[in-house]
Amino acid sequence: MTGIVYKSTGSWYTVKTELGVVYDCRIKGKFRLQGIKSTNPIAVGDVVGFDVETLDNVTTGVIHTIHDRENYIVRKSVNLSKQTHIIASNIDQVFLLITINNPPTLTSFIDRFLVTTQAYGIKTVLVFNKMDTYEEDNVMEVKYLESVYRKIGYECIEVSAVTGQNIDQLKRLMLNKTSMFAGHSGVGKSTLVNAIEPNLDLKTKEISMQHMQGQHTTTFAEMYDLSFDAKIIDTPGIKGFGVVDMDKEEIGDYFPEFFALKQECKFNNCLHVEEPKCAVKDALDRDEISFSRYRSYLQILEGDDEHYRTEEWMK
Numbered sequence: 001m002t003g004i005v006y007k008s009t010g011s012w013y014t015v016k017t018e019l020g021v022v023y024d025c026r027i028k029g030k031f032r033l034q035g036i037k038s039t040n041p042i043a044v045g046d047v048v049g050f051d052v053e054t055l056d057n058v059t060t061g062v063i064h065t066i067h068d069r070e071n072y073i074v075r076k077s078v079n080l081s082k083q084t085h086i087i088a089s090n091i092d093q094v095f096l097l098i099t100i101n102n103p104p105t106l107t108s109f110i111d112r113f114l115v116t117t118q119a120y121g122i123k124t125v126l127v128f129n130k131m132d133t134y135e136e137d138n139v140m141e142v143k144y145l146e147s148v149y150r151k152i153g154y155e156c157i158e159v160s161a162v163t164g165q166n167i168d169q170l171k172r173l174m175l176n177k178t179s180m181f182a183g184h185s186g187v188g189k190s191t192l193v194n195a196i197e198p199n200l201d202l203k204t205k206e207i208s209m210q211h212m213q214g215q216h217t218t219t220f221a222e223m224y225d226l227s228f229d230a231k232i233i234d235t236p237g238i239k240g241f242g243v244v245d246m247d248k249e250e251i252g253d254y255f256p257e258f259f260a261l262k263q264e265c266k267f268n269n270c271l272h273v274e275e276p277k278c279a280v281k282d283a284l285d286r287d288e289i290s291f292s293r294y295r296s297y298l299q300i301l302e303g304d305d306e307h308y309r310t311e312e313w314m315k
């Protein structure tokens with residue numbers, strides 16, 4: 001049998017087949033995954049192969065294989081074991097909720113988030129929420145940000161979780177896909193998910209203090225089937241994607257507009273900072289690259305990401 005892992009609680013996994021039949025499954029023996037030292041061998045979103053056994057009229061499954069993952073997100077523990085915890089896998093898209101004020105979402109946060117999802121290979125859609133509350137100047141700011149991000153390939157959508165503006169359009173984007181919602185605390189993730197599916201009761205509030213400190217704690221991710229052929233993955237962890245470790249030379253690759261120019265830089269390991277004949281800096285001078293994006297890039301390059309490691313980032 002083949003199914004998708006919807007929930008994991010340590011040793012038991014809830015697996016649903018394509019026909020919608022749910023099995024409680026265990027793992028057979030020890031799984032070893034190439035390249036990752038992970039505290040959990042199987043994560044929510046994994047496609048698994050399993051055998052069914054019936055003992056005393058109770059039917060359970062035994063997982064024997066995991067299909068290759070399209071992508072996965074991990075949370076790193078800061079203790080010495082260097083082990084990672086896979087939060088979820090096979091995610092089609094992330095909706096990053098953005099509000100202009102109440103709370104403000106800074107471009108440095110957006111860009112850091114996008115670098116992370118690019119590195120994970122997960123498509124990200126920018127969702128401007130609370131449109132119903134905005135004055136003229138806030139709307140102008142939304143339009144400006146949309147122009148910056150659409151130009152470099154990110155889809156943007158304006159919604160209101162309260163008035164229902166564009167919720168149908170958002171639902172169309174979710175159709176036949178597995179989605180996650182992220183963004184600062186208070187941007188309206190729960191309210192929006194509620195507007196999309198009123199009867200879904202998400203457990204989004206459980207962030208332990210230990211988790212905020214980046215320690216290894218258990219995070220229970222869970223996948224839900226919505227009423228309109230869409231899935232969402234919910235976990236306290238998704239509110240802040242872990243910061244991915246990357247080499248300095250790699251960071252520019254996750255800025256799509258920089259990556260597109262990379263071949264034209266004189267040095268093939270150009271960091272786009274001090275080097276002569278840098279195509280990225282030339283494009284910046286011609287206003288073809290947004291200054292705020294370049295500034296975010298420099299911040300990440302310099303490791304100036306302290307505030308991303310704070311409580312606010314973890315939310």
Ligand SMILES: Nc1nc2c(ncn2[C@@H]2O[C@H](COP(=O)(O)OP(=O)(O)OP(=O)(O)O)[C@@H](O)[C@H]2O)c(=O)[nH]1
Nearest residue numbers: 129130131133160161162185186187188189190191
């Ligand atoms: N006017 C207006 N208020 C909204 C909208 N979306 C959310 N809110 C309000 O914003 C506040 C925060 O919304 P939540 O849904 O709790 O935000 P969240 O992102 O889930 O927050 P955390 O659970 O802390 O991560 C609530 O008072 C909502 O009623 C919107 O589109 N318009």
Ligand SMILES: [Zn+2]
Nearest residue numbers: 265270272278
């Ligand atoms: Zn360069």
